[in-house]
Amino acid sequence: MKYDVVDAVISPPGRLDVLSKIEVSKLLDTSQGGLYDIFRNCSLAVLNCGNYLDDGKQLLERYPSFDIRLLQVERGIKLEVKNAPASAFVDGKMIKGISEHLFAVLRDVVYVGENISDNPDIDLNQSAGITNAVFHILRNAGILRPQTDPRLIVCWGGHSISRLEYDYTKEVGYELGLRGLDVCTGCGPGAMKGPMKGATIGHAKQRISNGQYLGISEPGIIAAEAPNPIVNDLVILPDMEKRLEAFVRTGHGFVVFPGGVGTAEEILFILGILLHPENREIPFPLIMTGPGGSADYFHEIDAFLVETLGEEIRQCYQIIIDDPVRVAREMIEGVQQVREYRKQHGDAYYFNWRLNIDYEFQQAFHPTHDNMRNLLIRKDMETHELAANLRRAFSGIVAGNVKVEGIREVEEHGLFEIHGDHAIMQRLDTLLASFVAQTRMKLEGEEYTPCYRIIK
Numbered sequence: 436m437k438y439d440v441v442d443a444v445i446s447p448p449g450r451l452d453v454l455s456k457i458e459v460s461k462l463l464d465t466s467q468g469g470l471y472d473i474f475r476n477c478s479l480a481v482l483n484c485g486n487y488l489d490d491g492k493q494l495l496e497r498y499p500s501f502d503i504r505l506l507q508v509e510r511g512i513k514l515e516v517k518n519a520p521a522s523a524f525v526d527g528k529m530i531k532g533i534s535e536h537l538f539a540v541l542r543d544v545v546y547v548g549e550n551i552s553d554n555p556d557i558d559l560n561q562s563a564g565i566t567n568a569v570f571h572i573l574r575n576a577g578i579l580r581p582q583t584d585p586r587l588i589v590c591w592g593g594h595s596i597s598r599l600e601y602d603y604t605k606e607v608g609y610e611l612g613l614r615g616l617d618v619c620t621g622c623g624p625g626a627m628k629g630p631m632k633g634a635t636i637g638h639a640k641q642r643i644s645n646g647q648y649l650g651i652s653e654p655g656i657i658a659a660e661a662p663n664p665i666v667n668d669l670v671i672l673p674d675m676e677k678r679l680e681a682f683v684r685t686g687h688g689f690v691v692f693p694g695g696v697g698t699a700e701e702i703l704f705i706l707g708i709l710l711h712p713e714n715r716e717i718p719f720p721l722i723m724t725g726p727g728g729s730a731d732y733f734h735e736i737d738a739f740l741v742e743t744l745g746e747e748i749r750q751c752y753q754i755i756i757d758d759p760v761r762v763a764r765e766m767i768e769g770v771q772q773v774r775e776y777r778k779q780h781g782d783a784y785y786f787n788w789r790l791n792i793d794y795e796f797q798q799a800f801h802p803t804h805d806n807m808r809n810l811l812i813r814k815d816m817e818t819h820e821l822a823a824n825l826r827r828a829f830s831g832i833v834a835g836n837v838k839v840e841g842i843r844e845v846e847e848h849g850l851f852e853i854h855g856d857h858a859i860m861q862r863l864d865t866l867l868a869s870f871v872a873q874t875r876m877k878l879e880g881e882e883y884t885p886c887y888r889i890i891k
Contacts, residue, residue: 438497439521444506445514445529447538473654474544476839477671478503480658481536482516482523505541514541536662536669539576543671546575551673562794569672569680570786576670578649579685579785585774587647588766589619589686591701592626593694593875594660603726603759604629604692610763611690612637612646616770619686622650622669623660626692631665649685653678656697659837674799675830679704684787687773688720688766691752693729695875696836696867700829702736704796706744707822709751713791718776720769721752724762735869742862743825744818795823802831802841804848807887812855828853828863835886836876842886850888860891 479501498518506513514537523533551557551568558564573579588611592604608618608630618634620627631648638646650666653675662669672678683705691702702723709719723733733754740748755762774784782789800806810824831851834841845851853863867889870876876883 440498440501440518441521441524441527442517443515443519443524443527443529445516445534445537447512447514447541470544470548474540475501475503477540477544477654477657478516478537479519480661481533481540482519483658484523484530484533484536484661484664514538530664532664532666536666539669540671543572543576547572547673550575562792562797565677565794565797566680566684566788566792569677569684572672572677573670573681573685573786576668578647578668578670580647581783581785583784585687585770585777585784586615587617587619587649587686588630588688588690588770589682590626590630590690590692591621591682591694591698592692593698594623594625594627595695595875596625596693597728599726599728600693601625601629603724603729603757605633606759607690607692607724607762608633609637610759611766612643613641614763614767615641615643616688616763616766617647617649619647619649619651619682621656621660621697622652622662622666624663626694626698627660628663628665629692630690631663635665651678651681651685655834655838655840658839675700676797676799680792680797683708683790683792685785686787687770687784689722690762690766691721691723693725693732693875695870696829696832699736699739699866700826700833702740703822703826703829706740706748706751707796707819707826708790708792710744710748710819710822711791711793717787717790718769718772719751719790720766720773722755722762722765723752724755724759725757727757730756732869732873735866739862739866743859744822748818793819793823795820796826800827800830802834802838802851803844804851807831807851807853810853810855812853812859814856814859825863832867832887845886851886852888852890854890857891860889864889864891 479498498520500518502517504515506515523529551572557568559568604626611618611630612634618630620630634646647668648665649668650662651670651672652660652662653672655675657671672681679701689705691698705721708714723736725733737754753765777784780789810828812821812824812828835845835851871883
């Protein structure tokens with residue numbers, strides 16, 4: 436099938452005006468291991484905004500002749516795009532929001548390549564070094580707001596949800612916006628778009644003109660979750676683990692809507708952190724919520740968490756069904772506790788420095804067959820270690836479902852195998868089967884082919 440494409444030259448919207456010759460040369464380097472492939476693939480995902488497609492490999496195959504080049508001109512830089520998706524343009528001109536997202540990608544890819552990856556002052560083999568890297572990337576992106584009270588609510592949930600669930604996410608976002616709260620999501624469609632859309636109406640009614648709609652992504656996932664048009668602050672972290680840390684360091688409250696394996700990965704990431712003894716006293720409002728028809732989904736999630744991590748895990752979250760107003764009120768109360776705690780302990784409002792995140796949660800996980808097969812998933816492990824490995828298992832399934840490298844790995848070597856204690860594998864199999872039955876693995880209308888095999 437042939438897709439309409441457009442060629443264009445665009446200027447930065449005031450966020451990134453100049454680059455050094457070394458930075459330009461790295462971006463133009465098409466050799467393996469250079470920044471060009473990352474920049475090209477992320478840019479194509481941004482330009483595909485609105486054409487929801489949760490398969491990064493399919494997106495690259497759909498636009499094989501797409502190219503993007505950096506042009507150095509006397510007054511700064513411009514981007515030349517060739518064979519870009521026509522949906523990113525109106526009457527031959529690129530949509531302004533998409534242009535902003537495109538230069539945000541450029542900004543973050545350049546910054547990570549120049550100031551993080553090869554920086555001797557940032558040790559990515561140490562926990563503190565990784566946290567420092569996350570902070571610097573967020574600060575460079577200009578998304579940290581130090582002169583404001585805590586009000587950023589992270590909303591997690593799936594890209595493949597029902598219309599009823601999507602409308603519910605908008606209702607919750609609306610109630611959050613009415614109360615002056617901002618929204619941060621993974622920036623894609625579904626439960627990542629709905630809360631932002633609702634919050635815009637709430638903010639408009641309250642005449643809030645500086646609302647923040649923050650989207651946090653990473654190169655492997657952005658093709659499957661292209662930034663939705665409401666995002667007014669976009670930042671690209673180098674990998675999934677740094678992306679997840681960016682969420683928990685910047686957010687003041689968390690709302691989890693129905694989703695699939697990606698949402699389960701996010702839940703296990705944050706709960707594994709909250710189980711650490713050093714984090715037990717830190718206020719961290721976490722609410723799982725959905726419409727009445729989603730009650731079974733949260734029942735399965737709750738049962739899985741209790742079976743694997745123990746009854747005490749329920750102290751870390753609330754489940755609220757079909758009550759957007761209560762969700763927003765609980766968030767306001769939780770955020771106020773966060774504010775008082777950070778004020779009392781001299782911690783920043785805009786970045787949660789006190790939260791202890793073990794290195795095992797920060798270390799990038801590469802979903803190869805050997806790595807998936809060798810994950811230790813046993814009842815006799817420390818709960819936070821078990822949570823970390825379960826998170827990695829879900830991360831591998833996400834990769835096999837939507838990421839280019841994961842899809843290719845499965846195509847070349849067969850299904851990922853996940854081994855573990857019988858009781859945990861039984862509960863994991865039940866949970867994943869419920870995701871498939873509820874069509875939470877792929878966008879609506881697409882048939883799901885499993886990329887994994889549970890070995891009991």
